[in-house]
Amino acid sequence: MDKPAMEPLKVKEKIAYGAGDFSCSMLWNTLMLFLANFYTDTYGLSPALTGIFYAVVLILSAFIDVGTGMMADRTQSRWGRYRPYLLYMAIPFGLCAAMLFYTPPFPEGFKRLYALVSFLLMMTAYSFVNVPYSSLSSALSADPVERTGLMGYRFAGAYSGGLLVQIMMLPLVKLLGGEDRQAGYFYTMILLGMVTATGILIAFRYTRERTLPLHTQSMKEDLKDLLHNKPWLLLFTISFIFLFSLTFRNIILKYYFDYYVSFKNITLPLIHLQWPALPAFYATGTLSILVSVMLTPAMAKKTGKKKLFLGASLLTVFSLSAFYFLKPSQLQWMFFLQAVYSFFSGPIIPLLWSMYTDAIDYAEWRHGRRATGLLISASLFANKNGFALGSLVTLMLLSMAGYQPNSVQTPGTIHALKLIVSLLPAGGTLAIFFLMHFYQLNESVMNRIKKSLCDRRKSG
Template sequence: MNNTSQKLSILEKTGYGLGDFAANLIFQTLLTFLAFFYTDVYKIPAGTASIIIFTGGFIGAFFNIIMGIIADRTQTKYGKFRPWILWTALPFGIAAVLTFLTPDFGMSGKIIYTLLTYFFLVIIYSANNLPYVALSGVLTGDMKERNSLSSYRFVAVMIAQFIVQSLLLPFVLILGNGDKTVGFKNTMMLFALIGVICFLVTFFTTKERIIPSKNQESSIKHDFFDLCKNGPWLVMLLVTILVFITLSLKGGMYVFYFKYYLDPAAQTVFLNDIGFTAFIERVNHSLTAMGLVDFQWPEDAPTSAFSLFNGGGIIFMIFGIMFSKPLADSFGKRNVYIIFIFLSALSLLAFNFYSRSAIAIVFLTQLLHGFIYGVTIPLLWTMIADVADYSEWKNHRRATAIIFSAMIFGLKIGISIGSSLGAAFLSKYGYVAEEVNQVPAAVEGIKLSISIYPGFIFIISAVLLCFYVIDKKMEIQIETDLKERRNGF
């Protein structure tokens, strides 16, 4: 293998980050709004939506394993992983738009359409995203550079998350002139166009530097045998599943939390007190003066409060990401992750104890949670890249994509379980779409789904990480030994 100590330029780090920005315009929309879109926009029963999301997620998860095998064996002049980002850019955009269309079918036709389009999207997503995340493991072998690359990447992720979680619902209402079906279509067409452009930038600005030796023995049997012996991989697989169960469960339920749990009148008072309502009135007045009468911010308080809640949390996540690299460099990724994922769990559990009118404390807790969780965001993927190095260090064979494919398998399993759990809880607790006065059990179920359930899952993740053996001392040893091997010492 070649020397991998080369530093990455700002251009390359930024170009790489734009790939995750593109993917997350779609990924965050699925995470936050898919259950809402299926139940409240396309009018599919919550129980049926749960089955569709769960089944589609598992199909995507298993396809990731196939993609890992394919990607590790792809040989082109552009490398193993970069070509897949190019090849899948346009199909990804098309699949995203199709998933959020609402053709006028009967219920059976709707179910078939959502099954086909969602399955198509998760398969294309796997073909794009698995090579993308594996690419981070071959751009550089310098672990500090990987920490830096991961920080760039996740700032881009947070920007995409901010756009989706804070602005998508207002965009939907604005671009659809109040019609959510038209609004989702127009918004996803815009996201798809931006995404295709960003994927192309990623392809043209990155370079694969870690190249397996030509005489390296490679077989599917060896790849899976190495995985089975890799203890850190197993820990990270379980942690990845649990983390994304949590993110998809709570992320998909926040829109219901603001619409049906928190008191609308208290939300209005809060928005007035902090000056948000007056600010929006000035924005709307300016748009009207420019003749843009169709581009008015929605008037209902839950939409504004939900957008502001998500936006504030994401901004503080970005602050947390900024602390991730120096903390990891000083104390090691594992130790930092354990501490901050546990603190994140405590902040989630706190939501269970707030009344329906305690809007200010809900927002303050979200800001605190955003900062704490933000510290962990880059660490997950750099730790997975370290697991690939650990495997090479132990087995003298590198199979980057199969390591990442197994982790994305866990991610997809986590998302499918978490998202389907959200829809299943809505069905179990008696939720009725668009019903203003939900039964008390449905309201309580919504609150539990953004507090107690995800909080305890995060605590289990923290406990599992205690069994992850790659601490700071081992990180240094692995990096040093691999550099010597690649330099022929």
């Protein structure tokens, strides 16, 4: 029986792995940043119904994640456990993305049904791609330090994909659809769907799973191990709270710029080109995140993951809170704070995913069994439910504040936009800062676990 590889991964394989999250992140960003506004201001759904759709679909999708993870752990093929899903689901994934932003010429009731079904199909395809993809990282290397470096490439790909969507989505909608926003969104998503499928296939083609022990335990044993994995349970809670609070800001920014910010366009420096302010704002944040993500492995190696997480989350709280005090005309300060907030928050998600892989090693060390797909999918369960509840609460707050699409908003609605974009996500980030103090898998502990697992595999 082969043991998981401990040698350093080649840069080519790391880049290929990052291409997978480039694709996943493009579609995740459309859901986080544009779908809610598309539903309320273009498709014609109410904010309350949109929030309900988000909650229903994402909660169902979270359960699909767990089932997918259990199934992937038991998959055997010539391509490994996780890579076959990338091969077979890449094209359906891209097609579902395009159909999600299609507006059918149906009566109102059937339009609502189409929106719900297409959203559910999209998230089901996302589960069958993203769960095996995320689980794949643990099969590429058994070295915790190497996996932390791999997360840097993964999230560099993720934020690059997000950057592409953030910069190009709205200009492409305008370019391809003109005044017809429904057609513009659909044609844009056809293009993004093609790019998405290509990135997933690259991740399949140029990565290689190192052989892991055959998974023979029952699903009941898997779940029992999961519920006794204290580090994972803590990370699960932190992920849920962080995604819940992050969703407030991501969903509301389009509304914030449409109805609060005074300037709708900016002049790009050097090239003196007029560009919509919101895509430029997104790009500022994502470029700042990219810098911090690329620095994360080196900073984590120097300070340790836990200390870096604590510092990053606390500084994120302060920079988010400052947004509440900005006036509609203070566009330069908005861009400055976006860059600062993004730089400080950038390491949080890569560190969480690196810690999740440590929790997988901890489970194998303690119980003698490894259920990578289940632990990763259950981690995504936290993210999806945080996204679901955050979306529901955000859109319900918007509805309660009296939001009316394509109209001048009341002072109460404007105040709600300011709160949702700043103080509410700051509160959630402060909560995860305190929770991380209880995390115990530091570098010293993981080095002992790594050595023990290596000795065990050699003797096995």
